[in-house]
Amino acid sequence: MNLVKVRVWSRELLNLLKQRNQKYINPVTNTLYVKDVQGRAVEILSIEGTILYSVNNFQAERIDVSTLKNGIYILKVSGVDHVSTFKFIKIE
Numbered sequence: 001m002n003l004v005k006v007r008v009w010s011r012e013l014l015n016l017l018k019q020r021n022q023k024y025i026n027p028v029t030n031t032l033y034v035k036d037v038q039g040r041a042v043e044i045l046s047i048e049g050t051i052l053y054s055v056n057n058f059q060a061e062r063i064d065v066s067t068l069k070n071g072i073y074i075l076k077v078s079g080v081d082h083v084s085t086f087k088f089i090k091i092e
Contacts, residue, residue, distance in 0.1 A: 027089035030066040032075070034058075041078040047071065065090055 034042070037058055044053035044063065052073070053063060065073075068090045075086045 026087075027091045028065060029091060030064065032063040032065045032088065033061060034063065034075070034077075035061060037077050041076075043076040043078075044068075045074040045076060047073065 032044075038060075040058055041056050042054070042058040042063070043051055044065070045051055052068065053065075070091050072087060072089055075088060077084045077086075
């Protein structure tokens, strides 16, 4: 089984964390940045499991989450032989 490393962060929080020299990068505000997921299926699910965003052959490095309400969400990344999930918090 191949593992996929996915990094999730918001640019606003990344800048703040750099100033404070911290490494935990969550929550996000308007943009969810993802890395190393090109060509995979990417979904954002509500904590209840409702699919809110879905792309089968993801080719970008960010997802606009500005329309999501504040709360906890799940980023699901599916490859040929694996599925990885990551929780993130959306704040304004």
